[in-house]
Amino acid sequence: MAENIQTKHKKRFTKDQWTAVAFLIPSIILILVFVYGFIGWTGYVSLSNWNTLVPDFSFAGLKNYIYLFNDFRFQADLRNTLFFTILFIGLVIVMGMGLAILIDQKLKGESIFRNIFLFPMALSFIVTGVVWQWLLNPSTGFNQFLSVFGIEPKWYTDTNILAGFEWGSIEFGLPVAIIAVVIAAVWQMTGFSLAMYLAGLRGIPDELREAARMDGASEFQVYRKVVLPMLLPITMSVVIIMAHISLKIFDLIYAMTGSGANFVTDVPGVYMFETTFRGNYYANGAAIAIIMLLLVAVFIVPYLWNSRKGDN
Amino acid sequence: MKKLYGFILLLVLALVLAACSSDSSGDSGDSDSGESESAGKKVEIFSWWTGAGEEDGLLALIDLFEEKHPDIEIENAAVAGGAGTNAKAVLATRMQGDDPPSTFQVHGGDELNEGWVAADKMEPLNDFYEENGWMDKFPEELIDLVSKDGNIYSVPVDIHRGNVIFYNMKVFEENGIEVPTTFDEFFAAADKLKEAGVTPLALGDKEAWTATQIFENVLLGVLGPDDYKKLFEGEIGFDDERVKEAAEKFGKMLDYINEDHASRNWQDSAQLVANGEAAMLNMGDWAKGYFSNDLELETNKDFGYFEFPATDGSFAIITDTFGLPKGIENPDDVKEFLKVLGSVEGQDAFNPLKGSIPARVDADKSKYDEYGQETMEDFKGARLVPSLAHGSAASEGFLTKANQAVNIFVTQRDVDTFIKALQNAAPEM
Numbered sequence: 001m002a003e004n005i006q007t008k009h010k011k012r013f014t015k016d017q018w019t020a021v022a023f024l025i026p027s028i029i030l031i032l033v034f035v036y037g038f039i040g041w042t043g044y045v046s047l048s049n050w051n052t053l054v055p056d057f058s059f060a061g062l063k064n065y066i067y068l069f070n071d072f073r074f075q076a077d078l079r080n081t082l083f084f085t086i087l088f089i090g091l092v093i094v095m096g097m098g099l100a101i102l103i104d105q106k107l108k109g110e111s112i113f114r115n116i117f118l119f120p121m122a123l124s125f126i127v128t129g130v131v132w133q134w135l136l137n138p139s140t141g142f143n144q145f146l147s148v149f150g151i152e153p154k155w156y157t158d159t160n161i162l163a164g165f166e167w168g169s170i171e172f173g174l175p176v177a178i179i180a181v182v183i184a185a186v187w188q189m190t191g192f193s194l195a196m197y198l199a200g201l202r203g204i205p206d207e208l209r210e211a212a213r214m215d216g217a218s219e220f221q222v223y224r225k226v227v228l229p230m231l232l233p234i235t236m237s238v239v240i241i242m243a244h245i246s247l248k249i250f251d252l253i254y255a256m257t258g259s260g261a262n263f264v265t266d267v268p269g270v271y272m273f274e275t276t277f278r279g280n281y282y283a284n285g286a287a288i289a290i291i292m293l294l295l296v297a298v299f300i301v302p303y304l305w306n307s308r309k310g311d312n
Numbered sequence: 313m314k315k316l317y318g319f320i321l322l323l324v325l326a327l328v329l330a331a332c333s334s335d336s337s338g339d340s341g342d343s344d345s346g347e348s349e350s351a352g353k354k355v356e357i358f359s360w361w362t363g364a365g366e367e368d369g370l371l372a373l374i375d376l377f378e379e380k381h382p383d384i385e386i387e388n389a390a391v392a393g394g395a396g397t398n399a400k401a402v403l404a405t406r407m408q409g410d411d412p413p414s415t416f417q418v419h420g421g422d423e424l425n426e427g428w429v430a431a432d433k434m435e436p437l438n439d440f441y442e443e444n445g446w447m448d449k450f451p452e453e454l455i456d457l458v459s460k461d462g463n464i465y466s467v468p469v470d471i472h473r474g475n476v477i478f479y480n481m482k483v484f485e486e487n488g489i490e491v492p493t494t495f496d497e498f499f500a501a502a503d504k505l506k507e508a509g510v511t512p513l514a515l516g517d518k519e520a521w522t523a524t525q526i527f528e529n530v531l532l533g534v535l536g537p538d539d540y541k542k543l544f545e546g547e548i549g550f551d552d553e554r555v556k557e558a559a560e561k562f563g564k565m566l567d568y569i570n571e572d573h574a575s576r577n578w579q580d581s582a583q584l585v586a587n588g589e590a591a592m593l594n595m596g597d598w599a600k601g602y603f604s605n606d607l608e609l610e611t612n613k614d615f616g617y618f619e620f621p622a623t624d625g626s627f628a629i630i631t632d633t634f635g636l637p638k639g640i641e642n643p644d645d646v647k648e649f650l651k652v653l654g655s656v657e658g659q660d661a662f663n664p665l666k667g668s669i670p671a672r673v674d675a676d677k678s679k680y681d682e683y684g685q686e687t688m689e690d691f692k693g694a695r696l697v698p699s700l701a702h703g704s705a706a707s708e709g710f711l712t713k714a715n716q717a718v719n720i721f722v723t724q725r726d727v728d729t730f731i732k733a734l735q736n737a738a739p740e741m
Contacts, residue, residue, distance in 0.1 A: 279712030
């Protein structure tokens with residue numbers, strides 16, 4: 001050890017570090033090949049003409065991307081993803097934080113409440129999708145009850161676009177049907193953000209709140225001025241995690257609604273699967289995959305950048 | 313010290329090797345499963361037959377084969393789910409990785425011809441057909457459907473019909489409705505039903521092909537069998553006036569469907585007809601098995617069937633076939649299986665259980681139920697036309713785009729946009 005400190009500027013690995021590196025190398029190689037290698041391959045395919053069963057790797061330039069951005073279905077997918085992401089993340093944060101604050105009031109049987117809210121997270125999106133498909137089916141489920149009051153929403157079969165206006169070849173606005181999907185997704189993921197916020201709340205020392213109260217802050221002000229700012233890092237993490245779920249969502253949609261009439265509940269993931277494996281449009285499918293990667297990167301890269309700076 | 317580095321290096325090597333070898337054993341695991349000596353004596357049958365009747369049929373077929381060829385081992389490599397789409401995705405990966413199954417289920421028509429045959433992955437079976445004297449045992453138009461440029465590429469095992477409308481007989485009776493044979497009669501009947509508060513036409517288009525199926529039948533009714541075929545061979549354009557007329561009729565039919573169509577699959581829509589909420593359902597005749605086996609309704613008493621309006625004398629055909637992929641180890645064993653598959657015995661073992669009719673014209677009629685016998689009779693006399701919705705009339709690529717166009721049309725009802733979308737996709741037929 002002493003020797004090591006003296007030759008610090010040479011930075012030689014110790015025996016333990018060598019061992020660690022040796023154990024890391026195989027997985028690094030595998031990840032390089034099977035993750036980054038295939039991302040590169042997908043990018044290559046997305047620039048090719050491979051749109052039949054017969055592979056054709058001739059260079060197509062941005063043809064596949066141009067096709068997608070002119071395509072009704074893909075434009076609808078981008079619109080749906082945008083609104084799904086905004087509503088989903090917003091509701092998960094608000095509800096997760098709200099429930100966490102309520103549970104944090106030193107309730108009796110706190111763990112029971114916590115588990116009730118956490119439990120949906122243990123299910124797969126497929127199960128959630130199938131269950132909510134029945135619950136929000138316009139002719140069964142909730143409507144059996146709601147019809148007593150004369151309200152019969154069409155849930156995910158509604159083809160209306162709220163505040164819609166012509167944009168490209170689609171009508172841009174909030175697709176009503178996507179709200180049904182958001183309900184299912186929020187039901188499943190709120191428990192997760194609740195758990196994160198609860199951990200965050202526990203990390204705030206009581207002394208801080210006490211001090212604020214001593215200074216005459218009302219309970220609302222304590223939360224507004226002390227607790228919320230301290231939960232900001234948690235909120236950042238929740239946004240990142242939820243964003244990558246919502247931008248890549250496939251299973252929930254596939255099990256619950258499918259593409260929907262007029263593609264009101266379609267998302268890039270479903271389009272990618274169908275166009276690649278049903279239509280054999282491999283290059284188009286690869287282009288969708290790359291666009292999805294870029295969308296997620298918009299969220300992830302600033303986050304990684306930020307945490308890298310934090311390391312230094 | 314040196315010893316330690318050596319040890320670590322060894323460990324790394326071992327890990328890498330383990331990763332590799334587990335990979336390769338996963339590969340060959342399909343074909344050896346115990347005795348690697350019997351390689352070359354194994355036939356792997358790839359299908360998506362995992363549902364109730366169809367799996368029974370497949371197993372009966374395998375039993376029959378094992379009785380005849382106890383020395384050849386059969387492996388049932390069925391992939392469940394998605395009405396075959398999961399299986400097709402697995403198949404595409406295997407074919408492109410040059411690891412084809414011994415034989416696989418594929419719909420006759422362009423799914424075969426413009427798919428695997430065009431990709432040069434299939435062996436022609438002309439000599440095999442001649443050897444077995446099959447040329448006159450299958451209808452000529454059916455053999456055409458599994459042929460490209462004069463070469464035959466697969467053996468059809470079953471036949472389903474797509475231009476059938478199933479109806480609730482009680483609902484028809486109560487409202488005094490006769491079976492409609494023309495579009496005008498159909499619309500008149502639909503109006504009457506709508507007034508009586510019954511949904512005239514049930515549709516479950518959670519997956520768009522059910523709506524595409526209605527559209528193809530309207531096309532068949534408007535164009536007739538010859539021009540319908542020409543349309544999908546590219547000799548008639550989608551800008552033809554009659555295609556537009558068909559689109560308008562299709563749109564008019566959609567005025568009579570149930571409101572919650574987008575939340576239902578075809579079985580859910582069949583239930584609407586079964587319980588009398590809706591009167592009619594256009595569906596391939598696998599729906600007959602669903603009505604009689606799953607919903608326990610009686611044929612010609614609870615539910616009846618008739619040809620889609622104006623398509624009398626045509627038979628929109630959906631056929632499952634099996635071919636011989638290139639690059640397999642034991643083509644002779646696979647041919648033995650195809651021989652059983654194409655025999656009267658094989659077809660009569662499979663089809664009554666699946667609820668389809670045999671592709672051969674000389675099968676034993678007494679083994680089939682009332683509906684089957686009637687359909688077998690129609691099959692012999694009718695013009696056979698390929699179905700679009702099931703991948704026979706056009707390539708999968710065109711079908712995917714047509715399904716998208718139909719999905720949009722069902723909501724928007726914009727005939728011009730619809731026709732234009734079909735026209736744009738037409739080069740990919």
